[in-house]
Amino acid sequence: MRNNNSFRTTWLVASREIRLRAKTRVFVITSVILLIAVALAVALPAILSGKSKPDKIGVVGGTTTTITGIITQAGRLSGGQAVAVSEPNQAAAEAALRNGDLSAVLVPNKEIIVKQVPLGGVSGSVETLARLAGLSKLIQDVPGAADAVAQGVTLPVRGLQAPSTSLSSRLTGLFTIVIVWVLISVYGSQIALGIGEEKSSRVVEVLLSSVRPVQLLIGKVLGIGLLALAQAVSMVLVFIIAGFASGSSLVHGATLNVVIAGGVFMILGYAFYCTAFAAAGSLVSRQSDVNSTIMPVQLPLILAYALSYTVIYANGANAFYHVLGFLPPTAPIAMPVLYAAGDVPVWQVVVAAVLTAAGTVWMARIAVRIYSNSILRTGPRISFRQAIKESRSA
């Protein structure tokens, strides 16, 4: 009976947050903008590539009608254009490939050479490779290509540079952590501001005459969290739908796993930070002080986020970044990046998720105590050190 009442009260608090925020113009506009941005980010490269200049495929030792035909067909089938270019010898072809004049090189009877072969193999490939993969498939499927097969056109793919995780997987990792970062900091500061508002408007005193502090806190982070989750889920759906509709390579194989890992860490990250933001909000008496109290809470996120770019654009993460991947405050950003970059196996991702979940429980217990102790105190801003000290003795 008591639990039932307690849940009802918490849900009332949560649903007020949802109703009040979901109908604000800011929420509607930012949701729409974010969804459009996601759709464009996914679909634009695929759409643009269809109109861009044709990819040149160098054929060592001169072109034949069959090979030219197959390359042209393959380009068309993969949604772009491809033309065959005759190359006198392999050295000249490789030089042209390095400086970007050619997208791939075909050495009949021997191999296909690209600049860099993705770590995940053919699936989750760069565009050029996707086309070449399509080319190999075409040779098997299209009647009349048997001659070409006989000439050995279905060939191993070799890269000029060392293999690495595909760029699309990395880009998806970047996309994921941008969303994790934006959602946690936007909704986290909404929690802190909302609690600052309750405290500075003094409505909290009326609330706490019928609601326990922990119900008020949980209701608030639950309501705002559900909104954040709804926004994240709709962004992922748009990502997948727009990806498939435009034929983007972002929705194949490994990249989808990156999105899923990002989703899990987005929820864990929110869970870890929401109570910390709430505690920060409870320390102020004026709403304008909120920005300065949430700064320390945001620092680990900012650190992990800033370092992520070095991992995404460089090959491999350093040891420090690997450590960040397992610390609960930084794991929500660092671990999806490490996973997207192909630097960690799945079991390490799971370990980091479990550690973050445990850290969340620990954080919530401290934060609830700070919140309960500070929420009814007026006067100047309370420092974190003071709040922690007092919450221990309370």
Add this chain to the structure above:
Amino acid sequence: MELEIDGLRRRYGTVTALDGLTFDVPAGQVFGFLGPNGAGKTTTMRAIFGVTALDAGEIRWRGKPVDEAARRTFGYMPEERGLYPAMELFDQVEYFARLHGMDGPAAAKAAWHWIDRLGLSGRGKTRIDSLSHGNQQRAQLAVALVHDPELLVLDEPFSGLDPGGIDDMSAILKERAAAGVTVLFSSHQLDLVEDICEAVAIIYQGRLVISGPVADLRRGGRPRLAVRITDDKTADWSAGLSPSLGTVDSVRPDGTAEISITAGADAQQILDLARAAGPLEHFAYEDRSLSEVFRQATGASVGQAEAEHAAATKAAQVATGAGR
């Protein structure tokens, strides 16, 4: 007794807010909880709702210690008024009704009822921060009343109200009391509210000074006579008053002597004494004001008490280096 305040103690650092405060509040009356600023009224009211911790003492409602379920049947208007500024009036009032356990339709019905009853008809869709100051006060009262509380606790409900607002507020308090609700309100303006409440508890420095029906307190153990003789601005005639008849408490600027009649004495003898001294202008039984009751009981005026409290608070802030 419906509400029992029993031996409350609370210290904030070096400041003692409550020092063994004890009194009872009966049902069906408007009960005034009076005392100068800093006497401990707000701390007591917050303790009723569990938003401040007590060092000692107990608060009982209908014989049982106040718990969460009991508090859900209480209505509270805190000293520091507060509502969600960006929320519409109806949503706000309905939300608090539901937090107190009402279901959706009942909460909506009650919210509209109180919005209309408090003269806010047509403002249901107005944001709180767009309401005038007076209407925000009414909204706050609506929030305290919407779930039909059995105990209504209002901290300084009359502060900041104009005379019309004071009449409206006291009419609502009397109406609620007549409906059987226990109504407890605080005020530091003792004389302003003496006609509004039927019984009071007056406190000072965290302790009860006196409590009881207002009429009894104002009459006091020794009834009060006011006597004035023409052209005797200093009430010289009263020098001949024997303590067995009465004692002069004070002389007003117009020469009226305020006399407490000694128990068992005959007021006629005082009348005879005055008439012998000169033409009698005024002779009447009078009630004391509540601030005078306070002064007699504590030896300090309400104003002095508040000035002392302000100085002590400042000193405590300097000592601890914290403004609270």
